[in-house]
Amino acid sequence: MDNNSVQQDVNDLIRRRFEELEELKAMNVQAYAYQFDVDSYSAVLKNNFEKYEAKDVKVAGRIMAIRRMGKASFAHLQDKLGRIQIYLKKDEIGDSYDAFKLMDIGDIIGIEGFVFKTKTGEISVHAKSLTLLSKSIRPIPIAKEVVDENGNKTVYDQFADKELRYRQRYVDLIVNPEVKEVFKKRSAIVTTIRQFLDTNEFVEVETPILQPLYGGAAARPFITHHNTLDMDLYLRIADELYLKRLIVGGFDRVYEISKDFRNEGIDKTHNPEFTMLELYVAYKDYNWMMTFVENMVNHTAEKVFGKTEFEIEGKKVSFNSPWKRVSMVDELKNYTGLDVLSASKEDLKLELKKRGVETKDGLSKGKLIDELFEITIQPSLIQPTFVTDYPVELSPLAKKHRTREGLVERFEGFVLGREICNAFSELNDPIDQRERFESQVKMIEEGDDEAHQIDEDYLKAMEFGMPPTAGLGVGIDRLVMLLTNQPSIRDVILFPHMRHRTED
């Protein structure tokens, strides 16, 4: 936003700040500094008072509260680690004190001074000099915090409007410190997963986001256009087909952590772009992968949170190994009495209807089975559980089950009734793969707009010979939601997609 449009935003608070800017200029105070040599941070000073008492420090941060008392003032400075109080006296900082009178909550300043404790016991920095680093011209929402004798924190007037918090995340981060904590945890989770994979001899790779064909998942894509090639391209819905080409090429263990894009609805668990971890391991199968997932999640939980048992949405969840493993069709038989493999489509529809679900025509048997699973078994999977062996129609890239007809070697991990990962023994038989693609094309012809396209180049790669391989996909956003106990995907994505606003 340029200066003019800020000034057009007619508002007394903003107008006043422009006046202050002029007054500061008249006092020869630079409102936007070039640098400041910070050497100390709030929490460090407060946690190590004995070490820092009476020592000179340089702190910088955003003013979050001011208490002026004539010729002396207190203020709270917020830096990356929290808040610390500063004390300013006209006697000691002279002209800077007059400049300080023109500063507001939201301004960023640097303080050089010594650490002390006030009468009332608050560890503070007694300023010897004050430097304005950046003048804020928009008022930030003021939240006041009170900590009582018992250490209970009460926040008054917390910035709570969810729409504004998501649209102006920078403000949310300034004002709501717990938001920053969630994103620090997210960062630590991703870093830890990377370290875990690196120590397990994976190679991190990058594959195309712009793809001439989309595949690897059942979803509708975003379409874009390359001008000089004059061709439409799709934003990827999954990394899978490229990563498996790399397995063909001789990378035995590869992974990619990156954005996928799916042109679908937006809700608590869906954002149009989301972060996916996919990894592939040559010479292993899905049984091996289940143990690997357990280890990876446990390692991450332990390293980032120091525990493997969590309370999530009021329920105790233990990620300790081994996770429960159940077969999808066996569970359905136990639950409904129906052998879904030998059952007809009509039987399945009847079973669904009994539970109040009307199905539209043209659904494959596999989808009906999946539907029945979702409404019967899935919600009851609170503790981490691997559900194994899915109908072949649902999984055109997974290897047929070695003993069970009509199924593939696939598992999904569920926690609190929500899917957190998807994996299979990868299909490496090019003839079978071609047949699978062809039956997907029939599904497209029957109106399934999410069925898989034929990827001839992928088939060609597989025809050169692909080792047996285990593959895994983990929705990072959803994993972070679980571990940080956040109810909405928007709370773990810094800038979630919002509907465009015409005004504003």
Next chain:
RNA sequence: GGGCGCGUAGCUCAGUGGUAGAGCAUCUGCCUUUUAAGCAGAGGGUCGGUGGUUCGAGACCACCCGCGCUCACCA
């Protein structure tokens, strides 16, 4: 897309048909260890938008915009 709810000052909210309010923030004055600092005073509004009903609308009605919850779609 359906249902329900919400949108009033920078922030948090009250205001059920009759002169737009409160607290915090802002401004002025006093105040050199305060802490939701205090005391005294002041300013600040397209009540999401458009249209309608009415003598009169922040409120009632219709449509639209945005957000939340939920169902559907969807992994």
